[in-house]
Amino acid sequence: MQVLLGATLIDGTGASPVPDAAVLIDGERIVAAGPRPAISWRPDASLIDLSGFTLMPGLIDTHDHLASHGYALTKRWGLDEPASTTHLRTARVLEQTLAMGYTTVRDAGGLDAGFRLAIEEGMIAGPRLSLSLKIISPTGGIGDSVSASGHSCWIPADPNLPDSVANGAHEVRIVVRTMVRAGADAIKCATTGGASSRPGHGPTDAAFTREEMRVLVDEAHALGRKVMCHALGGPGLRLAVEAGVDSIEHGCYLADEPDLIAMMAERGIVLTPTLLVYVYHRESRAPHVRERARALYARHLETVQTALAAGVKVVAGTDAGGHDHPANARELECLVDAGMTPLQAIRAGTGLAAECLGWETTVGTVQADRLADLVAVQGDPLRDIRLLQQMNRIKVVWKGGRICVDRRAAVATADDRTARLET
Numbered sequence: 289m290q291v292l293l294g295a296t297l298i299d300g301t302g303a304s305p306v307p308d309a310a311v312l313i314d315g316e317r318i319v320a321a322g323p324r325p326a327i328s329w330r331p332d333a334s335l336i337d338l339s340g341f342t343l344m345p346g347l348i349d350t351h352d353h354l355a356s357h358g359y360a361l362t363k364r365w366g367l368d369e370p371a372s373t374t375h376l377r378t379a380r381v382l383e384q385t386l387a388m389g390y391t392t393v394r395d396a397g398g399l400d401a402g403f404r405l406a407i408e409e410g411m412i413a414g415p416r417l418s419l420s421l422k423i424i425s426p427t428g429g430i431g432d433s434v435s436a437s438g439h440s441c442w443i444p445a446d447p448n449l450p451d452s453v454a455n456g457a458h459e460v461r462i463v464v465r466t467m468v469r470a471g472a473d474a475i476k477c478a479t480t481g482g483a484s485s486r487p488g489h490g491p492t493d494a495a496f497t498r499e500e501m502r503v504l505v506d507e508a509h510a511l512g513r514k515v516m517c518h519a520l521g522g523p524g525l526r527l528a529v530e531a532g533v534d535s536i537e538h539g540c541y542l543a544d545e546p547d548l549i550a551m552m553a554e555r556g557i558v559l560t561p562t563l564l565v566y567v568y569h570r571e572s573r574a575p576h577v578r579e580r581a582r583a584l585y586a587r588h589l590e591t592v593q594t595a596l597a598a599g600v601k602v603v604a605g606t607d608a609g610g611h612d613h614p615a616n617a618r619e620l621e622c623l624v625d626a627g628m629t630p631l632q633a634i635r636a637g638t639g640l641a642a643e644c645l646g647w648e649t650t651v652g653t654v655q656a657d658r659l660a661d662l663v664a665v666q667g668d669p670l671r672d673i674r675l676l677q678q679m680n681r682i683k684v685v686w687k688g689g690r691i692c693v694d695r696r697a698a699v700a701t702a703d704d705r706t707a708r709l710e711t
């Protein structure tokens with residue numbers, strides 16, 4: 289039994305911080321948490337002094353592409369290096385993501401179930417993973433791999449990342465079942481183009497029919513999977529919300545559709561704005577990507593503010609991968625810039641993020657019976673949310689009650705993001 293003592297506790301529920309807290313861990317689970325005088329423990333428990341630290345739930349990124357390493361076609365199609373080096377690169381990203389205090393990540397496409405198995409077996413270090421495998425779309429949608437020359441990707445589909453193009457209700461049902469068979473925890477689909485999709489299929493261009501989306505949501509729910517839907521604006525965004533998906537990914541133009549925001553609040557549909565990826569796209573070298581990202585910027589910020597005011601659950605997802613793998617907590621800084629308080633941003637990356645995955649009874653908050661996924665941060669992230677991006681501020685990370693990162697001996701400097709991993 290471990291007792292973590294003396295930290296300021298931010299429990300991930302949105303509650304005010306608790307100074308001089310005690311968190312009791314037995315095995316892989318939290319037994320009790322609260323102000324020190326309210327918690328008692330056995331005399332043989334091992335005490336860990338965390339005075340001066342902020343203790344939080346392990347962070348959660350609800351939208352990442354851990355196996356993606358660039359937007360270039362050669363990267364996306366895996367042409368520029370052997371599959372083995374790509375996989376090792378991905379394993380390093382998984383390790384670094386955990387080392388930055390991210391104990392759970394939902395992958396929005398590209399990571400296969402072998403990585404989840406490797407982490408569960410202890411072969412590699414990494415966060416708990418919720419996988420979606422591939423993005424389901426019709427022909428011409430963002431799940432359809434086509435080059436600028438019009439050629440389709442000729443590389444045989446990996447059975448662990450099944451072909452995700454589906455046309456008509458019948459094919460949609462088959463593809464959802466195939467994803468689940470290959471190990472998907474969530475179903476990812478797309479009803480619009482995006483900033484970085486091919487010319488001709490932009491943020492407000494629609495994909496899928498009402499019937500196709502109804503079947504997709506119905507089949508996913510019948511198999512116990514939530515639906516995360518890439519949708520930026522226009523009729524495809526309306527289609528996704530009305531079809532009853534569980535989260536809207538990006539949702540940049542929601543501010544144009546107040547009735548959809550009201551519907552999301554009422555039905556508990558979560559918004560993952562992924563602000564960070566658009567910071568990158570605004571400076572893209574591809575003119576059509578840059579233009580789309582700049583055009584949506586003001587509406588996107590207004591969307592986040594309007595959604596928050598309407599009571600929509602807004603969560604933290606980076607959409608990392610294409611734009612490299614920066615510190616995932618940069619998204620929390622983006623959410624603060626968009627109008628959240630730091631406490632709201634932390635909840636968006638912990639308790640609410642766990643709800644988005646459907647994992648709220650397991651992770652995301654520091655409460656009795658949750659898994660002991662925790663991070664001890666040096667300093668006060670409520671005063672400066674950017675502390676969470678600095679590696680040497682992320683002092684201790686617990687995953688399932690086990691310390692997997694310990695940097696208490698290292699001295700923090702102002703900016704040490706490039707510091708070597710010690711795990």
Ligand SMILES: [Zn+2]
Pocket residue numbers: 351353396607
């Ligand atoms: Zn994405």
